[in-house]
Amino acid sequence: MSMAAPDTAALAQQVSGSSFYTAMRLMPKAEREAMFAIYVFCRLVDDIADDGTRPRPERATALAGWRRDLAALYDGGAAGQAAFLAGPVKRFGLALADFLAVVDGMEMDVAADIRAPDLATLDLYCSRVAGAVGRLSVRVFGMDEAPGHALAASLGHALQLTNILRDLDEDAAMGRLYLPRERLREAGIESDDPATVVADRRVDAACRRLADDAARHFAEAEALLRSRPRGRLLAPRLMAAVYRALLDDMRTMGWAPPRRRARIGKPRLLAIVARCCLLP
Template sequence: MTAPVAAKSSFYAGMRVLPKSERHAMYAIYAFARAVDDIADDLCGDVADRTRALDVWRADIAALYAGGDPGRAVELAGPVRRFGLSRTDFEAVIDGMAMDVASDMRWPDAATLDLYCDRVASAVGRLSVDVFGMEREVGVRLSHHLGRALQLTNILRDIDEDAAIGRVYLPREALEGAGIEIGNVAAVVGDPRLYAACRPVAAEARRHFVEAERILAARPRGHLIAPQLMAAAYAELLRRMESAGWTAPRARVRHNRIAFAWRLVRLRLRQ
């Protein structure tokens, strides 16, 4: 997976504004996502070992919902009971990590990339909006758009880090449309035409940000500061990357912590 959906510092800043039970539930969800992500990215382990490790999590999630010993999923037991979290969403996250384990993701077609984003990002969003107390239909729509926006932004930010472990998440159609020959990871990410392949991905991320912001602007029921904060912070990252471009050598774009903190203050004042 191309970095966690939300950088640890920004994730915790956004979650600190929640009431205690909701905050602890989000910490448990994040810890689960981080744990299975670490399995997927543990390149020291072979495919069989990492697959077995993910299967242990599948079994523990199944046991949790069946009323048995939840094993590694014990910290999720309270949030599942309190907020009615969906087993399907937890399993979707594991399925997304399994896509990375089965074969290092390289130039997936657009449909496969969208499925991956749904599993590793939007599924986490669906779990989160239940904790935030959002009405389910609205929350699912928000998760669809915001999850994809965040994940596509991460993909564009982490091109070099992902290439270093043999992965290129940019879609095949975008690379071929830019005239980039697929086959060698280093050659692909070093191609001077890469900016042309990144532009349609950035446009897709921007479209999802716009839709997410439209949902949030309607002020649906629930704790909205966390998704508002993440949407604003990552939309700004995307804007800065679009301005800088993606031609190598690329400087990694990072969150402006002062701006992030000020944005949080403003959002709290509007509540």
């Protein structure tokens, strides 16, 4: 059975003040509304994956409901909880496969708590939960397919790896550990128990190696943006700049316990926005 339409007003309040919200506010109305619809979809399916109060089979059933409603949306049927996506899908030609890839990523979290995946599995996870969102977004930005997909891949991975490095303790509290086993082994850590790993001072070395991976993805994205492909590029430039600043701050602070969560304050965020707006 399809669920009710989401409370978009409540979600708007939750995202208000974030760098994502700032980027959206700088976009034309149609693009802003489409990006917010994509955000709402991602937030709703992510909330299902992260809902520790419900058993895994129930969460899997909820994600299957999204699959049915998305399929109905593209088939012209009653789209249920996915109905709010109809306008952006039609206006910007958003692909069903990309929405379903995001659901695939959420199902990876629902099937079992991810703990020290190998690099190939982490790459797949990033491609689903971030790269697919990027592919939806670059359609809204009006980018051509080849540079758009390249940007979605590089910037999506950069943002997701930065999130993993920032949310180390929050994820461990949920029983998850996204740091790849190869980086942990290089740091001398054999355990894949989240609480054990985040309490180990050697986790700093593993995180620094993953931060190097994120920095390479940022460099690829920034080079592509500097090539000035066709499209409205202010939003991806802003997201890249904000998250790159977060990554740089974390590299300075390090990841040895106890850690502080890296944040970009409002004055600094406004300065980043101003700098991005001045770029040609």
